[in-house]
Amino acid sequence: MRIALFITCYNDTLFPRTGQSVVRVLERLGHTVEFPLEQTCCGQMHFNTGYRREAYPLAKRFVETFADAEAVCIPSSSCVAMIREYYPALAHENKDAEMAAGVQRMLPRVFEFSELLVDRLGVTDVGAYFPHRVTYHASCHGLRSLHLGDKPLQLLRAVRGLELVPLENVEQCCGFGGTFAVKNADVSAAMLTEKTRAVLNTRAEVCTACDNSCLMHMQGMLHRQFAGVRTLHIAEVLAGAEDAPA
Amino acid sequence: MSPRAGQLVQLNPKTAPPFPEAAKADLRDTQLRRNVARATDTIQRKRGALVAEKTDWQALRDAGAAIRHEALANLDRYLLQFEESFQAAGGTVHWAANAAEANRIVLGILRERDAREVIKIKSMTTAEIGLNEFLEQHNVAAYETDLAELILQLGKDQPSHIVVPALHKNRQQVRDIFARTMGLPELSDDPEALTAAARQYLREKFLRVKTAICGANFLIAETGAVTIVESEGNGRMCLTLPETLIAVVGIEKVIPRFADLEVLLQTLPRSATGERMNPYNSIWSGVVPGDGPKDMHVVLLDNGRTRVLRDAIGRQTLQCIRCGACQNACPVYRQSGGHAYGSVYAGPIGAILTPQLEDMRHAQSLPFASSLCGACYEVCPVKINIPEVLVHLRSRVVDRGRRKLSSLFDQERAGMMMMAAIFANRRRYEAAQRLARTGQSTIHHGDAWYHWLPGMAGRWTETRDLAPLPQQTFREWWQQRGQQ
Numbered sequence: 001m002r003i004a005l006f007i008t009c010y011n012d013t014l015f016p017r018t019g020q021s022v023v024r025v026l027e028r029l030g031h032t033v034e035f036p037l038e039q040t041c042c043g044q045m046h047f048n049t050g051y052r053r054e055a056y057p058l059a060k061r062f063v064e065t066f067a068d069a070e071a072v073c074i075p076s077s078s079c080v081a082m083i084r085e086y087y088p089a090l091a092h093e094n095k096d097a098e099m100a101a102g103v104q105r106m107l108p109r110v111f112e113f114s115e116l117l118v119d120r121l122g123v124t125d126v127g128a129y130f131p132h133r134v135t136y137h138a139s140c141h142g143l144r145s146l147h148l149g150d151k152p153l154q155l156l157r158a159v160r161g162l163e164l165v166p167l168e169n170v171e172q173c174c175g176f177g178g179t180f181a182v183k184n185a186d187v188s189a190a191m192l193t194e195k196t197r198a199v200l201n202t203r204a205e206v207c208t209a210c211d212n213s214c215l216m217h218m219q220g221m222l223h224r225q226f227a228g229v230r231t232l233h234i235a236e237v238l239a240g241a242e243d244a245p246a
Numbered sequence: 247m248s249p250r251a252g253q254l255v256q257l258n259p260k261t262a263p264p265f266p267e268a269a270k271a272d273l274r275d276t277q278l279r280r281n282v283a284r285a286t287d288t289i290q291r292k293r294g295a296l297v298a299e300k301t302d303w304q305a306l307r308d309a310g311a312a313i314r315h316e317a318l319a320n321l322d323r324y325l326l327q328f329e330e331s332f333q334a335a336g337g338t339v340h341w342a343a344n345a346a347e348a349n350r351i352v353l354g355i356l357r358e359r360d361a362r363e364v365i366k367i368k369s370m371t372t373a374e375i376g377l378n379e380f381l382e383q384h385n386v387a388a389y390e391t392d393l394a395e396l397i398l399q400l401g402k403d404q405p406s407h408i409v410v411p412a413l414h415k416n417r418q419q420v421r422d423i424f425a426r427t428m429g430l431p432e433l434s435d436d437p438e439a440l441t442a443a444a445r446q447y448l449r450e451k452f453l454r455v456k457t458a459i460c461g462a463n464f465l466i467a468e469t470g471a472v473t474i475v476e477s478e479g480n481g482r483m484c485l486t487l488p489e490t491l492i493a494v495v496g497i498e499k500v501i502p503r504f505a506d507l508e509v510l511l512q513t514l515p516r517s518a519t520g521e522r523m524n525p526y527n528s529i530w531s532g533v534v535p536g537d538g539p540k541d542m543h544v545v546l547l548d549n550g551r552t553r554v555l556r557d558a559i560g561r562q563t564l565q566c567i568r569c570g571a572c573q574n575a576c577p578v579y580r581q582s583g584g585h586a587y588g589s590v591y592a593g594p595i596g597a598i599l600t601p602q603l604e605d606m607r608h609a610q611s612l613p614f615a616s617s618l619c620g621a622c623y624e625v626c627p628v629k630i631n632i633p634e635v636l637v638h639l640r641s642r643v644v645d646r647g648r649r650k651l652s653s654l655f656d657q658e659r660a661g662m663m664m665m666a667a668i669f670a671n672r673r674r675y676e677a678a679q680r681l682a683r684t685g686q687s688t689i690h691h692g693d694a695w696y697h698w699l700p701g702m703a704g705r706w707t708e709t710r711d712l713a714p715l716p717q718q719t720f721r722e723w724w725q726q727r728g729q730q
Contacts, residue, residue: 009669012720013679014713019720035724041669046662048618050640054666061670085634140619173577177617179658184615185705186270190279190581191617192709220710223695 003116004034004069006062008076009041011233015212021239021246022075022113025126028241033073038065043090044082049179052090059083059090063102071120072106075113075235077142077210078178083110085145112142113235114210118151124158130240131161135204137195137218138170139211152210152234159237165202169194176217189221196221199229207231255404255585257373259600262588264611269582278414282406282583285413286574292520293571293625300516309509311629314565317467317501318555324467324500325546331470335532337542345375348494348547352377352459353384355492355543361386361457365488367474367481368392369461370408370568371547372494373590374603377459388459389451391480393444400427406584406592409518409570414583448480458484458539462495463567464510465544468503471531472544475514475524482526491530491539497546498564510567513627517569550603559638563598565628570595572622572632578615587612594622598635606642613639657702679719686715 003026007019023033043058062083066072074080084107091100117123136156142148156164175181175191182188196218199207207222207229209215215231222229232246240246262268272278297303317324329339342348356364364381366388372378378388378399390399394412398405401423405411412420421435424443433443460481464473472493474481485491501510507529515521533542555561573579573593584592588609589600597612613636622632647653654660668678690696695711698704706712718726 007720009675013682014715016716016718016720016723020723023724035721037721037725038672040672040675041665043669046666048637048640049658049662050613050637050642050644051662051666052637052641053645054662058666058669086637140617140621144620144624171621173617173619173621175577175617177619180614180617182702182705184266184269184578185708186266186273187578187581187615188617189709190273191577194581216713217710220706220712223711223713224697224709 001121002032002034002070004036004066004072006039006042006066006072006074006079007035008074008079011075011212014216015233018075018212018233018235021233021235022073024239025117025128025235026073028127029121029123031121034069036065036069042079042082044079045178047082047086047090052093056090056094059087060096060099063087063099063106066106066110067102069106069109071116072110073113073116074110075210075233076212077112077139077146077148078213080110080112080115081141081145083107112146112148112210114148114152114155115146118154124154126155126158126238128159128238128240129161129242130159130237130246132206133163133165133202133204134206134208134237135165135167135199135202136170136234137167137174137199137207137209137214139209139214140173142210143171148210152208155234155238156208159240162237165204167202167207168198172198174214174217176214178213181217192217192221196225196227200227205229206237208234208237210234257404257585257588257590259589259604259609262609265582265586265588265615266611268586268588269615272583272586273581275583277416277419278583279581281414281416283580284416285410286580289410289520289574293516293574296516296520296522300512306509306513307627307629310513310567310627311565313501313506313509314567314628315562318498318561318564320502321497321500321555324502325497327467328465328470328500329546331468332465332472332532332542332544333470335470337470337532337544340543340545342545342547342549344549345547348375348545348549349377349380351545352492352494353381353386355490356381356386356457359457359490359541361490363387363389363451363455364457364459365389365391365451365455365484366395366458367460367476367484368395368411369459369494370405370590371461371496372459373405375494375547375549377494389448389455391448391452391484392476393441393478393480396444396448397423400424404585405590407570407573408568408591408593408595409573414585452480452483452487456488457490457492458488459492459494460484462493462499462544463514464507465495465500466502466504466507466529467500469531471504471529472542473507474528474530475511476526476528477519477521477524479526482528485528485530486538488539490541490543492543492545494545494547497548497551498566514567514569517571517625517627550605553605554602557602557638560598560602560635562630563595563602563635565630566595566599567628568595569627571625571627575621575625576616577619577621578617582615587615594632594636595630598630598632598639601639601643606639606646610643613637613643661702676719676721683715683717690714
């Protein structure tokens, strides 16, 4: 299958290894990855912070860039949620019938990374090896908008050498919330403290998730505390192999 | 201890400090945080168990949302129908455009009956309009009879939750308030002793005071009934013993039919207190000789609600049946408690209701007091898409600001505009990525993490480190790979 990768702006700039890992996993499974270079940002940050007017052209740009893709893979639940939940509304409120039609055609072909693997490609064992104690953080958008359920866990359970330990209060937000983390920095920090406490309680070496945004937030505090826990996007865990450890 | 402890909390959205500022102070109150986390955990656990036993829970949520939507879409008709049926049953309906009018109407009714004191059932609506304070200024004593409201009244405190208003107090703190104000130095903090003290304190008032003020959970258009559900029985006392009963009710509380209670009285108690059914369910359909009050009034309060109805996205806020489930589920409320919201309506529902009732002129920090995690929407028994309304209200706040000259100097706005311009063009975006890395190389060496950043980003590094930008973006790697 030809799979178009929407890497997302922050993964592109801050977490290139996540994108490299997505490519590695999909190619290992025998698929062809395409990367349309015109892509930039889905508009989520602007939309969620109240800059709806600025989000619209970015959304339109996304729809145009990926109009012809057979499948779009996005290693970020929150960007997928933005597209699914708010692109139709953005097209509607800007009276953009062309975009609305484009969104409708595109939506069934847009997948978050773990969704693509489990739902579209029908695989849970991607041939990965990752000999570490790992806990999984369910990001809010993955949990409540995409209803990922145990799809990421199915993928992690099939990884050789991986010891999966449950995270208590897994449904509770880590406090990132995009610009919330700086606009309400104190409440955000209090939420993050609860989350990192839960992570530390698992005694895991690695905390993984389908969103680098939550992981960046959690890693920010864990690093400050010299906690000895690293965060890794699920694609990086699944890219691990005997001959090329993650 | 909180920096705000000992100060009188005023829940006035027009004068309250912005949410981040108020929350910062309350976050330091260790007792408050423990109380809020414990109480919300307990209610959530009970709610979760009872929701799980309903196999048709999602269908009940859909039905509840449909009932509330129908009521709001035809509010003009249902309110007139309610007025007609309630008056036909011997009651009187009053219409109040705003808080001041509602307060004057209530005072007028009391003056006509020469009432100098009233007993009250817990009512967020009367808290919204500041009725107790208004009556006090006009020499009418209002006695709260709900246990939590009594605690707040005696402790000169304010509600922090719409269902459990004194949720931020634990029983040791309640004991201290009762011991001090009731003159009971020997009182223990045993819940039975505390409720016995409250009962003793209130019983004499129930028997003496001839006028009661309440709110309503629902007004039924079809039958002209006022519905009140409660847990303690104090409400039943207030509804049955006095001669005059005045209900102050927001216009959005009307529902079309008696049969609608079939749905709402299943979802409300489960969502609110984690009970299958409320211990006391009172449905008053007007005046009945020899039973209950002889003189019944309903004051229908607008106070900004009609304006909220005009907003196609915002209007779903009025579907709310005040169960408080969103407050219990909210990870922000869990940390900050309710007072930081600066309104009697705290938590996610307050974050969308208060700014709209204030016509977006006050409480503008509230739509931003959420990480948009969606836990509120998930538990809402009438399916109010709170995250959708939050981001909509954020855009209303931002759009108002666009017209102001000062917005030119707003760091966030400038950053957002710049980012929008960068993302609009691939070449500009790639240049910005390179520029950021070049900029980093002038101040940063090696792979050390940032512990300090300037400006708004500095709020991040107060408690969190930030990794430096990697040496290569993904797209650079991809293009390099293609060339090999």
